Amino acid sequence: MKLVKLSSAKKIQLLIIPVVVLSFCFLGMLWLSISSLALSVMLYVCFGFLGFALLLLSAIAFKALSRLSIEPHDKTQSNMKFIKMGSTHMTHPHLENSIELTGDELTNQLQARRYMEMLIRAALSNQEFTLLYQPKLSTKTGRICGAEALVRWFHPELGWFSPNEFIPIAEETGLIIPLGHWVIKTVCEKIKKWHEMGFEHLKISLNLSAYQFRKGDIVEDIANVLWETQIAPYSLELELTESVLMENTEKCVLMLDVLKSMGISISIDDFGTGYSSLSYLRRFPIDALKIDKSFVNNINEKTQEDTIIRAIIAMAKGLKIKTIAEGVETKEQANYLIKHEVDELQGYYISMPLTEDEFTTQLYEDNAQVVALKH
Template sequence: MLSSGVLAITSYFVYNMIQRSIEKVNQIEATQLVREEQKIRSTLESIQDGYYEIDMTGKFLFYNHSLLELLGGKSESDLHDCQITDFMSAGDAKKLEQTYQWVAHSGTAVKCVEWEVIREDGISKRVEGSIVLILDGEETSATGFRGIIRDITDRIDSERMLEESRFRYKSLVDHNPDLVCSFELEGVVTAINPATEKITGYSANQLVGTTCAHLLSGIQRFIYLRPFLLAKKGRSSSFEISISHKRGYMVDLQIRFVPIIVDSQVVGVFAIGKDITEHKQAEETINHMAYHDALTDLPNRRLFTDHLTRGLEQAERGGHKLAVLFLDLNRFKYINDSLGHAFGDTLLQKIAERLLSCVGQHGTIARMGGDEFTILLPVLQQESFILLIVNNIIEAINRPIRIEGHECSVTTSIGISLFPNDGQDAQTLMMNADAAMYRAKESHRNQYEFFTPIMSAQASERLTVELELRKALERNELLLMYQPQLEFKTGRVTGVEALVRWLHPKRGMVSPADFIPLAEETGIIIPLGEWVLRTACLQNKAWQNSGFAPMRIAVNLSAYQFKQANIVQVVADILKETKLDPVYLELEITESVAMQNAEQVIVTLEGLKSLGIQVSIDDFGTGYSSLSYLRNFPIDRLKIDRSFINDITSVQGESTIAASIIAMAQSLKLEVIAEGVETEVQFEFLKSKGCTEMQGYFFSKPLLMEDMTGRLVSMRES
C-alpha cells in the first residue's frame, strides 16, 4: 500500500499528465476547428451564390464575396453596419421580415423566397434566397439566420422572353388570317388555328388527329403528296390546291409546307395556306375580260386571232379549207347617233345573239369593235356551207328589232376570205376579208363578197389615203371655202359658212364626202376640226380688220368634236387666240347629234352659249327631234335640210315639211335658214313662207378666200 506522500506525488504527476493531455487535445481540436472553419470559408467563397449569416435583428454577421458583388460591390466594412433589408423595397422588406419571423417561430427552413435587390448604383437584381434558423451551442435558442441568395435576373428575363415568345407565336398563329396547321411526319394533324376552322368549315376537334384526306379529291392528294415529302426531307415548297369546304363548295388555297426542325431533326411539318378563291375568280374574270368583248361577251380580236391561228395549223395538217367572214352593220352609225349609244349598245347585243344562233358550234364569232364582227369557220369541206351560213346571217340581221318601244332595221355587208387561196396567215386572211367587206358595202349593200386580188389593191389605196390625210394638216393641203348666207328681205350677206376642202398635190381638189367619213373613222377629225375652227375665226377677224361689215361665220362641229369633254374650253381658247368677238361665230351641230343624249347636249350647248357664240341645228327635219326638247335647246336658228328644198315645188310632202319647219321655228322665236337653194322658184316659196335666210347656188357657190373677199368688196362698193 502506497504511502500518502507517494500517493500525493503520484497524483501530482498523473494530474499534470492529464492536464498536458487535455491541453494537447484542446490544441488539436482548436487546430482542427480552424482548419474546418477555413475549409468552410474557402468553400463559401468559391460558390457563385451569395452566402449570409445575420443576427435576429437582420444585421450581417458573415457573408461571402459573391454577396458583396450581388449587393453592388460594397466593402466588407460597409456591409457590417447594414441590415439585409437595407437592400430592398419597403414592400419586399416587410414580406421578408414576416418570413424570418415565421422561420424563427416554426424552426422550419424556407428554401425559396424571392425579392428584388436594389443597389446603390441603380441596378436592380431579382434574387431568390433560402432562410435557415441558427441555434446556439445548446440548440435551445435562436441566435440568427443563414442562407443562400442567388441572382435569378437572367433566368427571370429568359423566362419572360420565353413567355413573350410563346404568346407572340400564339398570337401570330391564332390571329393569322391564313390557314396554319402542324402535322406529324405521318401526316396527322396535331394543331390548327382559328383561320383554318373558318376556311375549311371544320372545327379543331374534327381535324386534329386526321390526315385531312376527306378535304381532298383524288388528284388533289397527288398535288399535296410531293411537297409534303419534300418538307419531311427539310425542304419547304409552295403549291396551289383546291379543298372541299364542309358546306360542299370548293376553296382554292396556296399552301407552303415548312419543315419543323428540332435539334437538327425534322420532327413535323407546318402548313401555311392563303385562301385565294376570290383571287382566282378575279383572275379568271380578268382573263375572260382580256379575251372577250365587254358589251356582247363575244371573243375579242385577240382571242379570235388565237383561234384563227390554231385553226390554220389544223387546216394545214388536215388539208382542208378555212373561211374568215368580216361583217359590219349598215346604217348603224345613223341609228347610234339618232337614238343614242345606249340604244346602239342594246342593238349590238341583239345582233350578237342572232349571229350566235346562225353559226352555233360551227365556228367562232368575235366583235372587233364598233359594229364590226368576224366569224371563223375552221373546217370546210364544201364552200356551199359558207353560203348557207352567210344567207342565214343576212336573213337574221334583216329581221326588225324592237328595243325600248322603237322598231329598227339594219342590214349587213359581209366579206369572205378563204385559206389557202386568199392568205396563209391570220393577219392576211383578216385583212383580205375586211377588204371584201368594204367592196360589198360599196357595190351593193346587204350582200356579201368573196375576196379577189384587186380588192387588196383597193384596201391598200384606202390605207394610203388615210396616211396622206394625216399628213395633209402638216403640209398645209387643207383649205377653207366660204359660202355666203343672205337675208331674204334685204339680200344682205349676214354670214358665211366655212367648208373644208383637201387640195391634194396629185389628186386635186378632194370633196369632203370623200375624206370626212375616213377622218371620223380614224379620229383625224378632232385635229382637223380644230384647224377648221381656228382658220375660220382668223379669216373672219381678218375681214373685220380690213374694214368689212362684221358678219358671223358658221362652222360645222362633227359628232366626235361635240362629244369631247373639253369642247367648250377648246372653243374658248380659239376665240381668245384669234381675238374674234364670240357673237360673230356660229357653231352648227346636226339634228341627229343633238338628239343622242338630249340632257347632256343641253348642258354642252349652254356651256357654248355662255361664251357668247350662236348655235344652229343643221340638217333639220331628218332626225327625231321632239318639240319639247327643241324648246329647251339654247339655239338661235334652224337650218332646213337641202333634201326638203330640192323638191319643194314638185313634191307636196316636201313643201309641207319645209313650211311646217318654218312655222314651228317662228313659234319658238327661232330664225330659219334654208340651204341648197338653187332656183328662183325655191327662193320665192321660202320667202313667202317667212324663211329668214338662205344659202345656195341660187346666190353663190362656195368661194375661195380670195373670191369671197372680192365679193365683199363689190358688195361694199355697190
C-alpha cells in the first residue's frame, strides 16, 4: 500500500476543521441560551453567509438533542401532576374553584383514576407503603403514652402521594381491604417489638374506614392478627369517624361490642364535626373522643371553641370517656388543654409524625427523662 505524505498545510487544515466545527457548536449553544443578535451579526460580518448558516444548523441540532434528553423527564413530571390532579378531582368533585369538565377532560380524569388504581395495586405488591407514628402525650404523666399510625406512600418515579389522593380511590375500588390488613398487621408487629423493648404502656391507634366496616371481615382480620402476633389487645386502639358509626348503626354496634370484648379500645375521630348525636355515645362502647383540630386552632377564653371544648370535656368525664386533643400546634393551646384537663395531646407542638426508628429513639429519650426525674 502506498502511503500518502501530507503537506504541512494539509495537516494544519485537518487540525483546524474539527476545532472550527466544535467552536461553532459551542457558539450555537450560546446563541440559543442568550439569543444574542449581536453575536449573529458579528459572525455574519466575520465569516459571511456560510458561517452564519453553520451557526444556525449547529443551534438547531443542539436544540433537537436537548429535547431528546429532557423530554422524558418533563413527560414524567407532567404525568405525575396529571395523575394526582385527576385522582383528586375524581374523589373530591366539589372542591372550591373547581371547573366544569368537557367530555375529553372527563375521559382523561377517568383514565387517570384507573391508572391510579393500577399504581395502588402495584404499590401493595412492591411494598411501597410505609407507616409514620405521631406521638400522643399524657397530660397526667407528661410521658408519651402512644401514637397514631399514619399510612404514607412513596412511588419510586412519581414521588410522594398524599393520603387524600389514594385513600378515597382505595376505598372505591376495594383496595382499602388489603391495604387496611397490611396496616393492622404492621402496627401489631411494631407494638410487639416496642413492648419487648420495655415500653409495655404503649398504645398505638389506627384509622378504620367505612368500607372496611361495610365490606371487610374486620373483626376476624383483627382477631387473626392479634393471635399471630400475640400482643395484648389493650395496646391497640381503633379510630372511627362519626359518619362510619352512623352508616349502619346496628351492625356497627355488634362489631364494636365484639372488638371491645376482645380488649381493644375504640376512639371517635374528629369528634364534633360529623353527626354529633349524643345518643350514639350511649349506644356504642366508646373509650375515647378525639377533639377535632378545628376547635383547637382558635381556642382562648372568649371564643365559641372554648365553650365547645369545655362542654366536650365535661360530657366525656361524666361518661368516663377519655379525651384526646389533636392538632395541638402551640404552647398556648397545650397549656389551655392541660388546664381544662384533657387527657392526651397530639399535634406538631408535641411531635411531628416520625418513622419507626425516630419514634423508638423518642421513646428511649422519654424514658431516660423519667428515670432522671426519679433520681
